[in-house]
Amino acid sequence: MKYQDLVEQITPELYASFKRALELGRWPDGRQMTAEQRSHCMDAVIAYDRLHHAEEQRIGYIDRGRKQGAWEARSGKAPAGDAEQLLRFADQQEADGDRGDAE
Numbered sequence: 001m002k003y004q005d006l007v008e009q010i011t012p013e014l015y016a017s018f019k020r021a022l023e024l025g026r027w028p029d030g031r032q033m034t035a036e037q038r039s040h041c042m043d044a045v046i047a048y049d050r051l052h053h054a055e056e057q058r059i060g061y062i063d064r065g066r067k068q069g070a071w072e073a074r075s076g077k078a079p080a081g082d083a084e085q086l087l088r089f090a091d092q093q094e095a096d097g098d099r100g101d102a103e
Contacts, residue, residue, distance in 0.1 A: 007047040015048050019059075 010018075018041050021027050025038070033041065049059050056063065 003047075007044065007051060010044060010048045015045065015052075018045050018048075 017028060021033060022038065022041055022045065025033055027033060045059055049057070055061060
């Protein structure tokens, strides 16, 4: 049997059981998962996701577009684009202020 055939045989209940086992690091019967079991289980969950879920519903999906645009719309700021911006930490600003280096 091929790997894809195995993935197609995974039921929603088995998928949920695999996800739960990965979250806890243990099988439903309480036994600890080995590193190899975790790896195979994660591969199966990811493959099942690819087959049965939309991209936004998959494990590990990060929405990089809408959230940034929504923040800019709420804040009234235009997108920064490729412009360079200086990042200053609070403790650095306080130190600069003490030395008179503030801009």
